[in-house]
């Protein structure tokens with residue numbers, strides 16, 4: 090049931106409005122394995138409502154990103170943010186405010202990859218050391234219907250790759266070269282700085 094609350098509203102939304110925490114699909118659900126469909130009109134009210142609920146769900150979880158298929162909606166929409174404490178010291182990595190990315194396109198820049206520990210709200214309790222492109226350019230549409238483009242590195246680039254993989258039915262374990270580096274957060278935390 091939606092609840093009335095003033096907490097965790099994205100900028101520009103009313104202080105008091107209906108908040109909805111959506112159910113998150115877990116690994117094995119078919120919605121996570123299929124390719125999501127492009128959004129015909131990023132400015133449509135139902136997309137705005139979906140994004141608001143995704144943000145509420147992400148903040149409640151809590152998570153750093155969420156893709157629409159994770160809330161059982163097979164559309165090419167992701168939301169994410171990058172907190173300062175997660176950033177690497179790579180140039181181009183840094184905190185990123187809440188970002189809504191619709192119909193994203195990713196272009197790797199350079200051949201370098203880095204491994205880093207990832208978790209996923211659809212794979213609860215687990216973490217894995219996942220190779221990702223170090224740098225990339227991404228583009229997509231915001232809720233205003235305007236196309237924007239950014240370059241990203243490090244953790245910022247990692248989050249974008251992780252979330253956009255969800256739109257192609259890919260979960261992070263499928264990107265791992267060595268499943269020996271997949272484990273429960275509680276165990277891995279004993280030997281790695283997560």
Ligand code: NI
Nearest residue numbers: 208209210211
């Ligand atoms: Ni995920």
